[in-house]
Amino acid sequence: MDHAKNKYPGLRYPRAALSLLSLAQLMIALDATIVFVALDAMGQHLQLAPHHLQWVISGYSVAFGGCLLLGGRCADLLGQRRMYVAAMALFGLASLAGGFATDAWLLVAARAAQGVGAALLFPATLAMINTLYRPGAERNRALAVWSMASAAGLAAGALLGGVLTQLLGWNWVLWVLVPIAWPCALAALRYLPVMPGVPRHQRRFDVAGCIGVTLGSSLLVTALVQGPQWGWLDGRTLAVVLAALLALAAFFAIEKRVAAPLMPLAMLRVRGLQQAMLLTLLFMSCYGVQYYFLGLYFQQVLGWSPLQAGLAFVLPTIVCTVGIRWAERGLARHSARAVLMAGWAAGLLGLAWTAAVLPLAGNYWWLVPGFIVMSIGQGASWTGMWVLVGEGIAVQQQGVASGVAATAQQVGAALGLALLVMVAALPIAQVQAEDSASAQALRQANALGLQYAEWGTALIALLALLVCAAMERQPQLLQPKPRARSTA
Numbered sequence: 001m002d003h004a005k006n007k008y009p010g011l012r013y014p015r016a017a018l019s020l021l022s023l024a025q026l027m028i029a030l031d032a033t034i035v036f037v038a039l040d041a042m043g044q045h046l047q048l049a050p051h052h053l054q055w056v057i058s059g060y061s062v063a064f065g066g067c068l069l070l071g072g073r074c075a076d077l078l079g080q081r082r083m084y085v086a087a088m089a090l091f092g093l094a095s096l097a098g099g100f101a102t103d104a105w106l107l108v109a110a111r112a113a114q115g116v117g118a119a120l121l122f123p124a125t126l127a128m129i130n131t132l133y134r135p136g137a138e139r140n141r142a143l144a145v146w147s148m149a150s151a152a153g154l155a156a157g158a159l160l161g162g163v164l165t166q167l168l169g170w171n172w173v174l175w176v177l178v179p180i181a182w183p184c185a186l187a188a189l190r191y192l193p194v195m196p197g198v199p200r201h202q203r204r205f206d207v208a209g210c211i212g213v214t215l216g217s218s219l220l221v222t223a224l225v226q227g228p229q230w231g232w233l234d235g236r237t238l239a240v241v242l243a244a245l246l247a248l249a250a251f252f253a254i255e256k257r258v259a260a261p262l263m264p265l266a267m268l269r270v271r272g273l274q275q276a277m278l279l280t281l282l283f284m285s286c287y288g289v290q291y292y293f294l295g296l297y298f299q300q301v302l303g304w305s306p307l308q309a310g311l312a313f314v315l316p317t318i319v320c321t322v323g324i325r326w327a328e329r330g331l332a333r334h335s336a337r338a339v340l341m342a343g344w345a346a347g348l349l350g351l352a353w354t355a356a357v358l359p360l361a362g363n364y365w366w367l368v369p370g371f372i373v374m375s376i377g378q379g380a381s382w383t384g385m386w387v388l389v390g391e392g393i394a395v396q397q398q399g400v401a402s403g404v405a406a407t408a409q410q411v412g413a414a415l416g417l418a419l420l421v422m423v424a425a426l427p428i429a430q431v432q433a434e435d436s437a438s439a440q441a442l443r444q445a446n447a448l449g450l451q452y453a454e455w456g457t458a459l460i461a462l463l464a465l466l467v468c469a470a471m472e473r474q475p476q477l478l479q480p481k482p483r484a485r486s487t488a
Contacts, residue, residue, distance in 0.1 A: 029153025063115025065410030066218030072123035072403025091117030092181030212251030272391035285416025323379025343380030350374025
């Protein structure tokens, strides 16, 4: 299919289609943050032990990260619209069931089912954007709108979670997703084009590879999530890491031998996808933990309410959309490398400012300059890195490519959180070792540890900037190359 000449022939409702794709991303982002502020209420109502409460978050992350490649392959084989509808239906059902949970494991199981739904939905959504919209300004605009929906979902989750928990109860942070998921599933049947995937007689599903990568990815994310609690040298952590490595090694061995691999290994040699995988990992290690650490700082150190903490994130999210729009326009004139370098440079400056002034955060306005610069860089980097995902990838493999990059994203989120939680805990451990440690000393140590974590995110941004600087210079990466004039 020649994207430079024609739109996808079945795309009769381009605006409605983009709205549905963006709503999917908004819902995934919303679910990533809406539960955080409701955790305390969940724990009190269901009498959850701390390790059960952690798995309300971790269950979603493990299922999401472990099933992304499966979701991408299903989108390629079965059709992207079909997977969109099925994933939305599953997400809505899991959200409804989670709100009615009366036991810890029922809630964790519902959250895991949400993670599976998100893993099926995300690759299909991104693959449709890279398939339905032509390279250049059209696809840039679609990616920008999709990215804005993600930014809006993150902010709305933090704010809406506080409002719903305070006024209606924790159940509503799950139920509120149902009126988004099920109507979108129905609307997709009308407004998204039929994309049948691979003909039935040609479908070959790599069951062994699917089991290997899903098991390996899930175990790896589990080890990263549980490592800080169990201890990195604990036998359980080491056993899970070893099992993950064995499962992933088996997966790669299987992919070399099967006729129709889940993930063609040649895909990993595509430079754009390699760069996108590394940048998505660093992005989530850096920006993906901001809500966690800053939320703790606002509530545990400054004593703000969940609603106040949620309101504090509204400004950076609004500004993030400015960075997304800037990236959209910048990609029409400059290479993805240039846009990404500018984005990560701005992010580095903003994160460093935020870390430096965090002790003054009782006056919110001290944080505003850092939030503005950081959020512009965040928006630009987010858009630029997803542009790289579809470059050089065949249309029939866009789903798997999206799943590969998104898997790196989830591993990055778990890895960044695990490492920075250790960094943040260092001052607290030092104070707790003293027999005469007071509550005030512990509070100051907590504040210092959270500031250390913020400096850690700035170092990750510096590493990402160096990665972008090492990229090859590519003029106007997304613009279709002009055809050479015939001399005949």
